[in-house]
Amino acid sequence: MISFKVLSSLKSMLVTSVLVLFLAACGAQAHNHGGKQNIVEIAAGNPDFSTLVAAVKAAGLVETLQGPGPFTVFAPTNEAFAKLPAGTVESLLKPENKNQLVAILTYHVVPGKVMASDVVGLSEAKTVQGSKVKIDSSNGVKVDNANVVATDIEASNGVIHVIDSVIIPQ
Known part of the structure; x- marks a missing residue:
């Protein structure tokens, strides 16, 4: 009989393999924009964003975020x-939950x-989703409940700011 620990390890290896294949596919579809990568290419090239990239693909937003923009992404x-x-993530990646994921x-x-x-000069910003995110720069920078941990990762079609929590519209 296979132990739960072995099954869990096998599942982790399978998920990792699928994500590696997906990231390789994203890289193969990359478009060059004057030497600068677009938002999706940057995210796909960084293993710290593999869940975000999988979510963007499941939501059908790859082409949009490879488009001309410009976009500011709190990643x-x-x-x-x-x-x-x-x-939560596994549930959101299911096709029947695509609208919620988008x-x-x-x-x-x-x-x-x-x-x-x-x-740092803003108190809020309207998102593509339609709602506004709150911005607080009184002690570092927070977007809603997330801390901004890295800024100004420039892409050919915008900029990425890295955050430490997923923000959820109200």
Whole structure:
């Protein structure tokens, strides 16, 4: 009989293999924009964003985020997704939950290229999803409940700011 620990390890290896194949496929579909990568290419090239990239693909947003933009993306890391309740990510990746996934992901995107120097002057920003995120720069920078941990990762079609939590529209 196979132990739970072995099954869990096998599942982890399978998920990792699928993500590696997906990231390789994203890289193969990459478009060059004057030497600078677009938002999806940058995310796909960084293993800390593998969950985000899988979610963007499941939501059907790859082409949009490879488009001309410009976009500002508050990008949650894998660790940020891991903070969600158990089973949340797997549930959101199911085809029947695509609308909810799209709403969450587009809540992480602000139209235009908003650099860190611009973010600190804002108290809120309207997202592509339609709601506004709250911005607090009184002690570091927070977007809703997430801390901004890295800023101004420039892409050919916008900018990425890395956050430590997934933000959810109200």
